[in-house]
Amino acid sequence: MFEYWLQTDLTRLPTVKTLGGHVFTADSGANKIGAEVFDDGEPVTLTGTVSANIVKPDGGTISVSGDKSGNKAWVVLPDAAYTATGHLGVYLKLTNGTEVMTLGGVEGYCYRSGAVVT
Numbered sequence: 186m187f188e189y190w191l192q193t194d195l196t197r198l199p200t201v202k203t204l205g206g207h208v209f210t211a212d213s214g215a216n217k218i219g220a221e222v223f224d225d226g227e228p229v230t231l232t233g234t235v236s237a238n239i240v241k242p243d244g245g246t247i248s249v250s251g252d253k254s255g256n257k258a259w260v261v262l263p264d265a266a267y268t269a270t271g272h273l274g275v276y277l278k279l280t281n282g283t284e285v286m287t288l289g290g291v292e293g294y295c296y297r298s299g300a301v302v303t
Contacts, residue, residue: 186261191220191277191289195229204273204293211298212267218275219259220288228256233281235260242271242295251277258288270297 187206193199208216218237222229235251237260251260258279266273276290
């Protein structure tokens with residue numbers, strides 16, 4: 186499984202990073218996107234629920250539930266994230282009651298399976 190981790194500090198604005206790898210249309214449960222969360226450099230124990238909005242190359246958006254442990258929050262991309270080639274965005278959120286906090290995002294490209302990418 187390919188994993189990509191952001192580092193988020195609650196004292197700073199969340200960032201959107203470029204995916205440090207490639208995803209392909211035949212991928213299935215193969216990619217985990219997560220964030221390690223800190224408050225002024227110190228690890229935070231996360232409470233609430235983790236989710237992500239995934240903006241697919243075809244313009245559709247899907248929401249997925251995630252998980253957390255300690256100061257880490259993550260989602261595993263579902264099959265539906267890999268249905269089209271093009272720009273793919275994954276935006277992690279943490280929800281506590283009515284408070285929703287964006288932890289950060291990852292953007293990349295979904296290639297056609299079998300494509301040779303250099």
